Amino acid sequence: MEVEAYLGADDPAAHSASGRTLRNAVLFGPPGHSYVYFIYGNHFCFNVSCLPDGEAGGVLFRALEPLTGIKEMAEARGVSLNEGKADSALRKLTSGPGRLAEAFGITRDRDNAKDLTDARSDLTIVDDGFPSQPIEITPRVGITKALDHPLRYIVAGNKFVSHR
DNA sequence: CAACCGATCACCT
DNA sequence: GGTGATCGGTTGC
Numbered sequence: 001m002e003v004e005a006y007l008g009a010d011d012p013a014a015h016s017a018s019g020r021t022l023r024n025a026v027l028f029g030p031p032g033h034s035y036v037y038f039i040y041g042n043h044f045c046f047n048v049s050c051l052p053d054g055e056a057g058g059v060l061f062r063a064l065e066p067l068t069g070i071k072e073m074a075e076a077r078g079v080s081l082n083e084g085k086a087d088s089a090l091r092k093l094t095s096g097p098g099r100l101a102e103a104f105g106i107t108r109d110r111d112n113a114k115d116l117t118d119a120r121s122d123l124t125i126v127d128d129g130f131p132s133q134p135i136e137i138t139p140r141v142g143i144t145k146a147l148d149h150p151l152r153y154i155v156a157g158n159k160f161v162s163h164r
Numbered sequence: 165c166a167a168c169c170g171a172t173c174a175c176c177t
Numbered sequence: 178g179g180t181g182a183t184c185g186g187t188t189g190c
Contacts, residue, residue: 006171021187022186023186038184039170040169040182041172042183045172059188060171096173097172113179144171
């Protein structure tokens with residue numbers, strides 16, 4: 001598991017830095033909702049709004065360890081998990097925000113602004129009890145501003161993170 | 165209305 | 178290790 005925190009007006013790297021727009025409105029809304037955006041003409045990134053209603057903030061899901069639904073995710077990504085390179089193919093399944101979103105079939109049109117805490121939603125986040133300690137904290141990656149903030153959180157030693 | 169640029173990835177060398 | 182693909186959102190003219 002690997003996530004990055006993005007803050008509000010005082011975080012130049014955050015989409016919410018320059019105020020509320022139609023695109024980033026979810027970040028300013030109530031917590032626990034999905035913020036999905038399109039990047040580089042190719043990829044979607046999946047975030048969860050995190051601060052109280054009216055206060056901008058979110059967490060970007062950069063990577064996670066596939067536990068179930070592996071076959072479905074491989075299919076969604078258009079990769080095969082055949083013997084031989086199966087290990088590296090498995091690691092590439094969800095290691096990176098674009099890959100993760102593709103593996104889950106997440107798109108902006110379908111999945112933006114969903115309540116991830118509502119069991120009736122078709123996209124939710126729950127606690128499955130997977131051991132998430134210890135945590136390692138590093139600067140965020142892939143950005144050009146506020147490079148020094150230690151806001152990237154990864155499960156220490158876990159192989160299913162995007163590589164630096 | 166046009167230009168710019170980005171919280172990336174896959175493929176080539 | 179380097180780089181091209183690709184396009185929506187935002188900003189500036």
